[in-house]
Amino acid sequence: MLPEYFDYHIRSRVVAGPGVASALGNELRRFERKRAFIVTDKVVGQLGFLDRVKKSLADAELDLVGVFDEVPPNSEFGVVMRGAAACRAARGDILIAIGGGSVIDTAKGMNVVLSLGGDYIDYQGFGLIERQLGPLVAIPTTAGTGSEVTAYAVIRDDATKSKQTIVSNHLAADLAVLDPELTLSLPPSLTASTGLDALTHAVEAYLSTNWRPISDGIALHACGIIVRWLPVAVDDGANLEARYEMLVAACEAGMAFSSAMVGCVHALAHTLGGLYEVPHGLANAVLLAPGMEYNLPVAEARLADLARAFGLKPTGDQARDARAAIDFVRGLLPRVKLPTRLRDLKVPEGELALVAETACLDAAIYTNPREAVAEELLEVLKKVY
Amino acid sequence: MATFKDAAEVYQCVGGFFKTVTDHPEMGEKIGASGLIIQFVYSEPDSIITVDAKNPPPKGSFFRIIEGPCDLKPDVKMTMTADIAHRFWFGKVNLVQALAKGDMKAQGPIPSILKLLPAIKPAYTLYPEYLKKIGKADKVI
Structure with a gap:
């Protein structure tokens, strides 16, 4: 509808x-x-x-x-x-x-x-x-x-x-x-973290409560391009085709979230950037799969759509496809040699509650598909620490 | 046709409602704790309501309400028609969409504005009850 x-x-x-x-x-x-x-x-x-x-x-x-x-x-x-x-x-x-x-x-x-x-x-x-x-x-x-x-x-x-x-x-x-x-001269680590930033824009735009049909199409297209070409760009920085595809996909993801906005992953990443100067792309990378998982109870159908956009074969079971999308993103991090835990980003473990509470006040949280509660976000953060 | 015929009616309905929640145990306390001065600038008809949670409130209240122009410098200024404000307090306005459509403008730190949204949810049921209580049931939508 x-x-x-x-x-x-x-x-x-x-x-x-x-x-x-x-x-x-x-x-x-x-x-x-x-x-x-x-x-x-x-x-x-x-x-x-x-x-x-x-x-x-x-x-x-x-x-x-x-x-x-x-x-x-x-x-x-x-x-x-x-x-x-x-x-x-x-x-x-x-x-x-x-x-x-x-x-x-x-x-x-x-x-x-x-x-x-x-x-x-x-x-x-x-x-x-x-x-x-x-x-x-x-x-x-x-x-x-x-x-x-x-x-x-x-x-x-x-x-x-x-x-x-x-x-x-x-x-x-x-x-x-x-x-x-x-x-072309971007080092692999920066290529990977900025690429995950773009993927987070596309994924969160698609899951946003502020979705619109036009941003949906652009977001799904960007997702497909990024998961295909990001590993290539990380492995072979001189690959002009991979760089071209990534640059266009990042622009598309920007077009998608500019209207549809983002969600809890960005709210948490903004908080980590504000409090501890954690690079935005890295924070998004580590938090994307946990954020998708947090939204699973209210966004199963859209997560299943993302699985298809990632090139995963539909199983006919929406719940399974949604879970596959999350697992795919989780698996992408080691593939592009990015950290997978918050502790790797030097976030103080004792301040996770502060991060969760502050993220609930971030503008991005307003369009998250699941109404975010600080206590629940804290559990997300603890799990990925 | 506008919901309110003049500024006095805005103050009676919206301003009066704001005053009833200054001592609300849940909403009032959270708004008071924000420490913000939030100004609502309405048009059609022109009217201004300021929520002052920065300066000491009257005894028994968590914040104070000022109707009409005042010298306080707001931390957050929300601009909209009085009709949109009326609909907002019924929970019938999606804030993001209203901002995107230009039905509302928000000046100031967006997080401070969003911080209060969960706190004011009880208002969506209290506002219609208040309108009925003051004999304005015709305004209930």
Whole structure:
């Protein structure tokens, strides 16, 4: 049965292909801007990716007026404000984000502050941005967050040790550039954890109470691609086809969860990131199968659908298929050489109750298919510790 | 046609209901413990109700209610029509969908808003009872 109401919105134009980052002249010319400002991190700068983008800027007759490369792995409010100040000082009129989710989310936050004024924290909330922001181009260098196309910016608040979210359809990049050549140098561990992040987006979007038919189709497709190509990309990082498939699937997963939202796995991962700076992809990886299992009593049919999306042969027994989907995800972690226990992520065992309680206050928990209770999440955490 | 004819009726129905739960042993205590100032800004008709759980409440209450504009700086501001607010207190509004549709806007830390949702569930049965009690049974949906 279709939901009583649904909306689905994607504002980003997506271009994809090997080498596309250095051939963006025509794409960038459409914005009719003159002064490009790049947002990135130190690692991306060292890898020489900026040179590829500089070629595109030259083709589009855009001046590069500044580079802000101070974005840390878990960006925070102050970084957003410093980046915005740097861009304002350089009089940049188009933002180009090159990096992982932290870089792209920082650029989104900067775009809000630059376009609307004030402080980043003023826009914390849902639906507060009511007009078009300045142009933003996002070039992901990991195949994970899908942030290039999502309506979210998640930034850490150091004062409260929590991740805070801005939600607006205006946040997504105007142009998302998927160039698999930029992901070739990702080490196997990062390839695996970011890939599991993408898989978690797709799985939780499909299980969400906020599912919609369009996100369902995209999420299931992304699941199939990720489970097929992630092990290949981990084993053979130079495999361009695997990198390409993963980058597109991560973008699809972003398109799915941007409207459908996520659930308890993300609520717990946000909490672990906020309290202990556990990398988001790793936290999602370790918690995905336990989170699916937690939702099994209320989401058996959808979990069985996921089994089919993973390429598992239907048995004719829905309960068995649902269980097979969970076991498949659990088995994927050692296959891509990721840790399987929370203790491996250096989460203090004595603070699991705090993690469970805090996760119940995370926005992601609201669309989890099973109404989450702290005591029950604590049992999930203990089991996977 | 709007549910409420003027701001006075919003304050009588919604504001009055809020006041009845300031000493509710379950809801009141949880809202009071939030330590937040939550402001509901309604349109059609224009009206404002502020829940102040930050400053000391009146004796016997867990928080206080202020009707109309006030100088308090809210931690969370929820903006909607009075009709949506009315439907919300019957448990007939899906918050996420209302936010996605633009029927509601939420300013402030989203976790703080969500934190209170489980706490206010008893309101969904208490609000209709309150409306009947004050002679507004025609507003029950």
